[in-house]
Amino acid sequence: MEVARTQRLMTTNSWLTDMDGVLVREESVIPGAARLLEIWRDRGQKFLVLTNNSIYTPRDLSARLARSGLKVGENELWTSALATAEFLRDQAAGHRAYVIGEAGLTTAMHEAGFVLTDNDCDYVVLGETRTYSFEAIATAVRLIEGGARFIATNPDTTGPSPHGPLPATGAVAAMISAATARQPYIVGKPNPMMFRSALNRIGAHSETTAMLGDRMDTDIIAGMEAGLATLLVLSGVTRRDQVETFPFRPSAVMESVQDLVNLLEMPGPDGSEKG
Incomplete structure (x- = not known):
């Protein structure tokens, strides 16, 4: 066998x-x-x-890997941010999204044709960021309660840092789920x-x-x-x-x-x- x-x-x-x-x-x-x-x-x-990891664009990742000594082209990288943006584009259920995340996710969503806004949204899309804020989470809760679909790029609850584990997408998603009684669809x-x-x-x-x-x-x-x-x-x-x-x-x-x-x-x- x-x-x-x-x-x-x-x-x-x-x-x-x-x-x-x-x-x-x-x-x-x-x-x-x-x-x-x-x-x-x-x-x-x-x-x-x-x-x-949805923080970085393929260009950013390619440059980071090159500094480590590994040659990987932008077109040879596939991130949860890219997969999420493609999935939502194929859903064809609206093109307005509130995004919590870094350049990797916002760039992917823009390139997939989405308008990023904080009102009248079809989706709330949660990704990785080092700058989660109470205001952003509260806005996400309000929009989901108003009918926006809840999407997360990945389920990881912690991420590494020089000072130890940091709360990551899955942990913040759990907070939003507790406030809205809505579970996200996770693409990654x-x-x-x-x-x-x-x-x-x-x-x-x-x-x-x-x-x-x-x-x-x-x-x-x-x-x-x-x-x-x-x-x-x-x-x-x-x-x-x-x-x-x-x-x-x-x-x-x-x-x-x-x-x-x-x-x-x-x-x-x-x-x-x-x-």
Whole structure:
């Protein structure tokens, strides 16, 4: 069974990969990450780097990764902000939105054709920001009570900072939900909706695409529910001893992306590289 699951991984020709804990860790490139992207590009394999972080635009993220030593183009990044804006545009249920978030989300919403306003809104869209304010939360509550649909980019309850965890989108969403008795529709991981929009973005099919991630509770379950092969790397959040505690399994488990690079560079029966 394990051989069959790994075999599907080896027939992959498109890839979705998480960013933090897979390609980078605390702004340092994980060994093998740069080579993996190089292999995919050399072989003409489509890929996208995914992140639930909605703060940054793809241009910002590309520049941040470049400073870490990892070359990722703007068109090779897919954020929860982009997925949220695309989802709402496809809903075609109005184009006015009140947005709590940073440039990554506001830019994506603008580019999707939305008017950002604080009155007569079709949607309240909550994303990541370092400047949550009581006034903004109160406005969101008022608009949701008035009939606006409640959307959140991702469910993460905390985010990292130099001084320790900070309240993140999920925590603020819980506050708004408590005040309105309305639960948000969350677009980002672990909702497989984000993966399906990423597949559409690169014109890939789930049967020949794999998800590379470091979290069983987001990357792997969402990849599985989207019909992808899944590869868990142990360089991030999930530890090996935790894998068996989940009622589902990834297609393969590896220590890091370096193991995947080693596998892809192994010669096939004819002496050529696999993949």
